[in-house]
Amino acid sequence: MVNGNPIIEGLVEAIELIVTLNPQVVEITIRSLYISLTATFFASLIALPLGALIYFYEFRGKRAVVSTLQTLYALPTVIVGLLVFLFLSNIGPFGFLRLLYTPGGMIVAQTILIIPLLMGLTVAALSGIDRDKRYTITALGASRLQTVMTIIAEARFAVMAGVLLGFGRAIAEVGTVMIVGGNIRGATRVLTTAIALNTSMANYSLSIALGIILLGVALGVNIALSLVQRR
Amino acid sequence: MAIIEAHQIRKSYGNLEVLHDVDLSVREGEILGLIGPSGSGKSTLLRILDLIEPPNSGKLSIFGIDTVKDHGRWLDLRRRMGMLFQRPIVFNASVYDNVAMGLRYRGTSRDDIDRKVKEALEAVGLSRYVKSRATDLSGGEQQRVALSRVLVTDPEILFLDEPTANLDPTSTATIEAIVTRLNREANMTVVISTHDLAQGQRLAHRVGVMIEGMIAQTGASREIFHEPKDRRIARFVGVQNIIPGRVVSRSDGLAVVEARGKQILSATPTPGEEVDMVIRGEDISLHRREPGFEEAENLFPATVTTIEPTAPFVNVTVHCGCDLAALVTARRAETLGLHDGMQVWVSIQAKAVHLIPRVQSG
Numbered sequence: 001m002v003n004g005n006p007i008i009e010g011l012v013e014a015i016e017l018i019v020t021l022n023p024q025v026v027e028i029t030i031r032s033l034y035i036s037l038t039a040t041f042f043a044s045l046i047a048l049p050l051g052a053l054i055y056f057y058e059f060r061g062k063r064a065v066v067s068t069l070q071t072l073y074a075l076p077t078v079i080v081g082l083l084v085f086l087f088l089s090n091i092g093p094f095g096f097l098r099l100l101y102t103p104g105g106m107i108v109a110q111t112i113l114i115i116p117l118l119m120g121l122t123v124a125a126l127s128g129i130d131r132d133k134r135y136t137i138t139a140l141g142a143s144r145l146q147t148v149m150t151i152i153a154e155a156r157f158a159v160m161a162g163v164l165l166g167f168g169r170a171i172a173e174v175g176t177v178m179i180v181g182g183n184i185r186g187a188t189r190v191l192t193t194a195i196a197l198n199t200s201m202a203n204y205s206l207s208i209a210l211g212i213i214l215l216g217v218a219l220g221v222n223i224a225l226s227l228v229q230r231r
Numbered sequence: 232m233a234i235i236e237a238h239q240i241r242k243s244y245g246n247l248e249v250l251h252d253v254d255l256s257v258r259e260g261e262i263l264g265l266i267g268p269s270g271s272g273k274s275t276l277l278r279i280l281d282l283i284e285p286p287n288s289g290k291l292s293i294f295g296i297d298t299v300k301d302h303g304r305w306l307d308l309r310r311r312m313g314m315l316f317q318r319p320i321v322f323n324a325s326v327y328d329n330v331a332m333g334l335r336y337r338g339t340s341r342d343d344i345d346r347k348v349k350e351a352l353e354a355v356g357l358s359r360y361v362k363s364r365a366t367d368l369s370g371g372e373q374q375r376v377a378l379s380r381v382l383v384t385d386p387e388i389l390f391l392d393e394p395t396a397n398l399d400p401t402s403t404a405t406i407e408a409i410v411t412r413l414n415r416e417a418n419m420t421v422v423i424s425t426h427d428l429a430q431g432q433r434l435a436h437r438v439g440v441m442i443e444g445m446i447a448q449t450g451a452s453r454e455i456f457h458e459p460k461d462r463r464i465a466r467f468v469g470v471q472n473i474i475p476g477r478v479v480s481r482s483d484g485l486a487v488v489e490a491r492g493k494q495i496l497s498a499t500p501t502p503g504e505e506v507d508m509v510i511r512g513e514d515i516s517l518h519r520r521e522p523g524f525e526e527a528e529n530l531f532p533a534t535v536t537t538i539e540p541t542a543p544f545v546n547v548t549v550h551c552g553c554d555l556a557a558l559v560t561a562r563r564a565e566t567l568g569l570h571d572g573m574q575v576w577v578s579i580q581a582k583a584v585h586l587i588p589r590v591q592s593g
Contacts, residue, residue: 136320136377138283140333141310141384150332154322 006204013205014212025206029213032190035103036171039110043170044163047115051122056148066123072116077175084109085179101182106190109176114166121162125155160228168221172214191217234259234388234420235280240289242275249275250286250444257388257422262414264435264452265424268467272444273424274317277390280422281314294387310337313386317393319373321365326357329365329376333384351379355405371402378406382413389413391423395430407434428468432456440464458499458585462507465587471512471546471556475589478504485527485581491552495529497584505589512558514583517547518576519567527581535573538564545569549577 017025054065086092088100088108099105129151137150152159174192181188183197191214198207235257242250249272257263265273279286282298282305291298293308313333321329330348339347352358355375360368365376374394381389391410395403411434413419424441425431431438432452439449440459448460459465465473476490478501486501487494488508495508524530533551540546545564547557555577559567567575 132316132318132320133322135278135283135314136316137332139281139309139312139314139390140336140380141306142336143306146336150322153324157323 006202010204010208014207014209017205017209018212022209025209025213027186028189028191028194028210031103031188032171032192032214033217035106035177035190036110036167039107039170040114040163040167042107043111043114043118043166046111047118047166048122048159048163051119052126052148052152054119055123055126066120069116069120069123073120075113075116077113077173078179079175080109080113081176081179084112084176088180100180101184101188103181103188106177106181106188109180110170110173113173113176114170117169118162118166121165122159125158125162126151128158129154157228161225164221164225164228168218171217233257234294235422236290236292237280238290240276240279240286240291242272242279242284242286248444250279253289253444253446255280255439255446255449257420258437259420260414260418261436262410262421262423262434264431264438265422265441266426266428266431266438266455266467267424267441267447269426271441273441274392276441277314277392277422277424281312281390282309283314310384311386312388312390313381313384314390314392315374315378315381315394317396319370319377321368321373321376323364323366326352326360326363326365326368326376330380330383332380337384347383348379351383352376354382354409355379370397371399374398374402375405378409382409385417386419388420388422391421393425394423396426410434428456440467442467457511457583459509459587461587462590465507465509469511470509471558472508472510472515474508474510474553474555476506476508478506478586486586488584488586493531493552495579495584496527496581497586498527498581499584499586501586502588506586507589509585509587510555510579510583512546512556513544514579515555515557516578517549517557517559517563517567517569518578521576522578525578525580529577529579529581529584531577533575533577535569535571535575538569538571549575551577 054062084105085100087094088097088105089095099108133154134151137147142150172192174196177190178193178196181190181193183189183193191210195207195210195214233256235255237253237255240250240253241248253276265276267273278284279291282293294311296304296308298305298308322332327348330351331344334344334347349358349361352361355378357372357375357379360372365373368376389410395406410421410423414421423434435452437449438452438455440447440455442463447464448455455464456468459468459470462473474490476488476495478486479489479494480487481501484498486497488497488506490508497508522530531551533549533555535547536550536554537548538545540561543561544558545561547559547564547569549555549557
């Protein structure tokens with residue numbers, strides 16, 4: 001052990017941690033999944049109808065809205081973190097909710113972070129339904145509502161792909177959860193913040209273990225994505 | 232009775248005016264063919280007639296109902312019609328669900344949907360694919376799915392927008408047979424656009440030629456082919472010879488037209504002094520020796536200048552003051568022993584020389 005390479009040692013220990021279902025690793029993983037899945041759920045609840053609304057209604061400045069959304073895909077996570085922090089802190093308007101440094105606050109932050117992405121991708125998914133398909137729907141005698149429902153149903157896989165991408169962005173980001181969650185052990189520590197902290201503390205084995213899990217999640221998202229896109 | 236009556240329909244997209252002043256009336260129970268080059272506005276006109284999009288101006292009545300005044304009834308009217316598009320359109324669902332779409336929109340009961348869908352798929356020979364994903368089928372099969380999807384709704388008017396362009400011969404034949412049968416048996420009114428002249432001739436009772444956003448001529452297909460009203464129509468229906476000339480005399484229903492010093496007899500009414508003679512290549516006969524003279528016939532010697540095989544015919548250009556393109560069967564060309572520079576006799580019946588007014592700069 002004394003002369004071993006710390007990286008290889010860390011890797012061996014990491015696998016041990018995962019295989020033995022180390023309580024700390026399990027707890028952090030479950031929290032991470034819980035926060036990001038919940039955020040993706042709420043973001044979908046808000047972004048999918050809004051995206052559909054943007055697609056189906058003609059209004060002035062529609063193009064500007066869509067390109068703004070596309071710009072916000074790359075919204076820096078620390079900026080979202082900072083803004084949410086300010087809003088949720090004691091000096092901010094929502095301080096009374098006491099969400100700062102709680103998983104609830106982190107959910108809010110991640111939700112805000114991925115809403116533009118989900119909205120933009122929903123608009124893109126619906127725009128992917130070509131003109132002839134819309135003509136066909138109309139020609140078959142669909143009412144306005146039936147038309148909307150058919151187009152949404154037809155775009156379902158593309159919309160799902162957008163939701164998966166949103167989840168991937170949420171679970172992989174570190175900026176907002178660090179600022180808003182505070183990386184408190186046993187309360188707000190998630191995969192990404194735990195990796196950052198443990199690496200700086202030279203606690204490589206735990207970092208590597210959590211890294212493998214995070215990669216696994218990303219891989220899972222990717223597999224799901226390719227399955228969906230093949231439809 | 233006219234089931235569709237369109238007057239002065241105009242449609243633009245941005246600055247591009249696609250339809251200018253289209254007048255068209257479709258009789259109940261007829262098959263009307265709309266022929267015309269790509270980009271002439273056929274698809275746009277069909278979409279307007281099917282009430283998929285509104286015209287910018289003009290009058291349109293369908294089933295005797297004024298659609299301009301009665302916007303609220305568009306959905307009802309649309310549900311009495313159906314349209315099949317050029318590109319096979321299927322939705323990402325099973326073949327069954329695809330065919331059921333229109334019926335579901337109409338709130339048809341489950342049992343009726345089940346029965347009709349299965350019947351329709353039987354009719355187009357796709358029963359074995361009921362549960363398959365429609366997007367997995369071939370183009371021809373997808374188009375047959377799309378046709379059944381339209382037909383299960385029992386449309387009174389069926390619009391077909393180049394329905395068999397790029398389809399295999401079997402699918403084309405199936406679709407044509409079904410359309411003809413429905414027209415005959417169910418008295419379904421059909422408007423079919425095509426750039427395939429032969430298909431227009433095969434299916435349609437009456438043909439409308441669309442050129443540059445207007446209906447340039449309507450009539451029986453024979454009429455369109457042999458008596459096109461102007462140069463553009465003549466070109467589109469494949470007339471090889473359009474020769475400018477001047478009417479010099481008329482008598483006994485025969486006009487003498489002078490072109491490049493040659494006098495040619497025509498049996499069509501003269502539309503004016505300055506004319507274009509329209510002569511189809513297949514109406515020009517070539518002979519090795521001077522044949523016996525028939526009445527009301529043009530007969531003169533000429534020299535073969537080019538011979539171009541376009542199986543099963545041969546395009547022969549002869550010179551006799553002006554150039555004439557004759558369409559001869561390959562066998563006949565062999566019998567005649569045609570070769571460049573050969574002297575031949577040309578005969579054209581006066582009836583085959585169709586006169587149209589000459590448009591300056593045209």
